[in-house]
Each structure stands twice: as structure tokens, then as C-alpha cells.
């Protein structure tokens with residue numbers, strides 16, 4: 001299976017150690033979300049993948065072979081600093097970039113027409129990039145990354161500053177690319193979007209990968225938690241010895257309804273959800289009963305925002321997938 005492998009990359013800018021043993025892979029046909037706080041090393045990793053920056057150590061491979069110029073030309077890249085010629089017209093620029101990638105004039109024009117249409121900027125083909133709104137400039141930037149039908153997509157914050165319609169257009173393009181077998185990797189600080197769009201996510205902290213996996217896998221915690229909106233737990237929790245109360249608050253305006261979070265740590269208990277529900281229902285009406293799993297935002301806060309200064313080079317990533 002086609003795979004982009006980022007293997008043990010290290011990179012320092014003077015005294016700043018931007019990457020420390022950064023490793024992960026992006027598989028063909030998947031959308032991989034690359035998240036982490038400002039300065040965590042996402043752009044540095046992407047620049048090394050593209051070859052505009054050299055790593056101090058480690059390597060990037062495509063299907064097991066170190067990336068050479070030929071493969072790097074097959075990458076569609078959207079740089080963080082954006083890279084369009086401001087005074088060139090949109091259509092001319094895209095044709096020019098496609099030609100740089102070795103496409104014939106007619107194929108380049110056809111690709112330009114296709115992508116400007118898909119990305120909703122066909123009416124802008126004759127405009128100078130400079131005169132477009134930032135969101136439209138970003139659509140042109142994505143078109144520039146796609147115009148040569150790349151085998152790999154590496155996009156640095158492609159969603160930043162886009163309106164909701166443009167986000168939808170961009171998301172669909174990435175889904176289509178992945179469905180066509182292209183490995184799609186993008187960085188973003190918009191975690192809800194990452195959660196919605198990505199097959200797998202990598203969370204970076206201080207230049208290293210600290211958690212990686214499918215969204216569902218990352219969100220499943222060893223503790224099993226349920227939220228119960230119903231009678232006060234004082235009246236029923238003691239009937240389920242394996243459960244302990246995490247929190248309980250009265251629901252405003254109800255008087256008797258409590259929203260309680262309950263945790264069961266004994267993973268060997270099979271039907272514990274039914275036991276919990278049964279105990280609660282026996283004590284009074286239950287309005288809501290659901291398994292609680294952390295959102296990507298909560299997970300991110302836990303993994304990244306806890307204590308950035310304690311990151312070390314030998315941190316073990318919370319690898320949840322093979």
C-alpha cells in the first residue's frame with residue numbers, strides 16, 4: 001500500500017530544537033490531520049517533506065524509498081506563507097505552475113479550467129491574485145497545489161481564514177482526493193473540523209508526535225464514563241459497586257433532576273451500562289443516558305496544553321494504531 005513515511009526527523013534552527021525524532025506515516029487514501037500548538041513543528045515537518053528544508057537527521061520515504069526530486073515533484077503543497085505571484089492573473093498563474101510540473105499546454109489549461117470550476121473561482125480567472133479576497137486567494141492556492149494531479153497532498157493550514165462555504169468546498173476536495181487514493185496531510189488549529197474530516201490525527205508537542213490514531217481510537221479512554229440525567233445519584237449509585245461518581249449537578253429549573261457523570265474502572269464488567277441504567281431508572285425517570293467520550297478538543301488540551309516545558313526527546317507516543 002502506498003505510504004508516506006516520516007521517520008525520526010530532527011531539525012534545529014540555531015538554538016531552537018524544532019523537531020525531535022518526529023515519526024508517523026500517512027497512508028494512501030486517508031486524510032491525516034496534523035495538529036499541535038503554535039511552534040510545535042508542523043510547518044517544519046511539512047517543509048522537510050517537500051524538500052524546501054533539509055532535516056538534521058531522519059528521512060522521508062514514499063513506498064519505502066527515500067523521497068527524491070522526482071517524487072517531490074508529485075507532491076501538491078500548500079505552504080503556510082502561501083506562494084502565489086500577486087500580480088499574475090489567476091488562470092495564467094495556474095497554467096504556468098502546471099507547466100512547471102511538466103504538463104503540456106493543453107493539459108495545463110484543462111487542469112486550470114477544471115480546478116477553478118471545482119473551487120468556485122472560475123469567474124476570477126482573469127483577475128490578478130492581489131485583487132482577490134483572502135479566501136479566494138486561498139482557493140487559488142489550493143488549485144495551485146492540485147493543478148498537476150499530485151500523488152501526495154501536503155497542506156499547511158488550508159482552512160485558516162475560510163468562510164463556512166469555502167470550508168465545505170475545500171473539505172469535499174480533500175475527501176475526493178483521498179477517495180482517489182491520494183494520501184492527504186494537512187495541519188489545522190480547527191479541531192472540530194479535523195475531528196469531522198480526518199481518518200487519523202497526529203498530535204504534536206514540542207517537535208514530537210505525542211498521540212496518533214483514528215479519531216474513535218484516540219477518543220476511547222480506558223475509563224468508561226456515562227452521563228446520567230435523572231434522579232440524584234445518592235439514591236441509586238450505591239447499587240452498582242463498580243461505579244464511582246465523577247460529578248453531579250442539579251439541572252437548573254428542574255428541582256429534582258441531576259446531571260451526573262459516573263465512571264466504571266473495572267473493565268471486566270460486561271453489562272455495566274445496563275446495570276447503571278437499571279439502577280437509575282429504579283430511582284426515578286431518566287432523561288438522558290449516554291457514554292461520554294472526550295472530544296478532540298478535550299484530548300488535545302490534555303495532551304498538548306498540560307505542560308509544554310516537560311516535553312522530552314524520549315517521550316513515548318500514545319500510539320493507538322498499528
Ligand SMILES: Nc1ncnc2c1ncn2[C@@H]1O[C@H](COP(=O)(O)OP(=O)(O)OP(=O)(O)O)[C@@H](O)[C@H]1O
Pocket residue numbers: 013016017018036037038039040041042043044045080
Ligand atoms: N526559519 C526559522 N528560523 C528560526 N526558527 C524557526 C524558523 N522556522 C520555525 N522556527 C521555530 O521552529 C519551531 C517550530 O516552528 P513551526 O513553524 O514548524 O511550528 P508550527 O507547528 O507550524 O507552528 P504554527 O501552528 O504557529 O504554524 C518554532 O519554535 C519556531 O519559532
